[in-house]
Amino acid sequence: MAGNATTRFSNVSLLSVASTLPSRVTTSIDIETRLEAALSRLDLPRGLLQRVAGVLERRNWASGETSDDATVSAGVRALAQAGVEPSEVGLLINTSVTRQHLEPSVAVRLHHGLGLPSSAINFDVANACLGFVSGMNLAASMIESGQIKYAIVVNGEDADEIQVNTIDRLLKSDSDREGFMSEFASLTLGSGSAAAVLGRTDENPAGHQILGGVTRAATQFHDLCVGSVDGMFTDAKALLKGGLDLVVSAWKEASVEWNWSTMDMYITHQVSSVHTNAIIKAAKLDRHRVPTTFPRFGNVGPASIPITLVEAQDTLNKGDRVLLMGVGSGLNTAMMELAW
DSSP, X not given: OOOOEEEEOSSEEEEEEEEEOOSEEEEHHHHHXXXXXXXXXXXXXXXXXXXXXOOOEEEEOOTTOOHHHHHHHHHHHXXXXXXXXXXXXXEEEEOOSOOSOSSSOHHXXXXXXXXXXXXXXXXXXXXXXXXXXXXXXXXXXXXXXXXXXXXXXXXXXXXXXXXXXHHHHHTSTTOOHHHHHXXXXXXXXXXXXXXXXXXXXXXXXXXXXXXXXXEEEOGGGTTSEEEETTEEEEOHHHHHHHHHHHHHHHHHHHTTTOOOTTOSEEEEOOOOHXXXXXXXXXXXXXXXXXXXXXXXXXXXXXXHHHHHHHHHGGGOOTTOEEEEEEEETTTXXXXXXXXX
């Protein structure tokens, strides 16, 4: 059944993207060492995080570092790279899963930290790991409509609390293999921050034009991955199948209007080697055009796509075609094309 929502933009560009990574490195060996008692009791092999997920290490905020401060830092650098003054920004969208409290929004602290004017709209948008792309799409729509000139989309994730809670729970004597595997994905999470500045193409000819894209939902799978700071519980097998089916169906429908089979680069949401390999195979992508950051940074939630773009952007040339691809718990998928 047709289900894609298609968006096209004619005068919106990505002007810059920047990231801030934590200074503390946590290896998968470190985590499995902390879980030694549970692995022994459950007769589970060592090296699961590396062999199954392909995650060698991830970043965590060190003492004195916070995701909010790091997000402000990324935002400051993104604005400077774009040549945009804070006073010119008309919109800030925070797309973080991480939040220290329910009220007020995370966006207000970031708005203040970036020194944005009182005229700048600010709010949070939550869409699991798809949040950053959703935020970019919304910001692009507001720029295209003429409501604002410049927007900054930001994200900051902190995986510390959920990983500590997960490890503590898995070490309890009543935890079993099924419970361990349902929380396995929590052990692959990493921390990090990112920011992107968007503006009008005609006023910023050096930018990277956002051409548009598609979104598609399969919300019958809303309970396959449910998380909070206490823990994230996932039916990994069903989630992979549901997500893959969703991406493939969206991809096939999009092919009628978009030619995405020969992109110069595919920036995918970073989950694991299993997920990346499955998407590459299903969409018949050129593996050499799919950069990966999950081995070093793990799954940084919505920040994964912009962080990966930051890491890969030096290899892009003017005129290259770039496709941002993501799947978020729920399930939702989105694909957005950039002309670099």
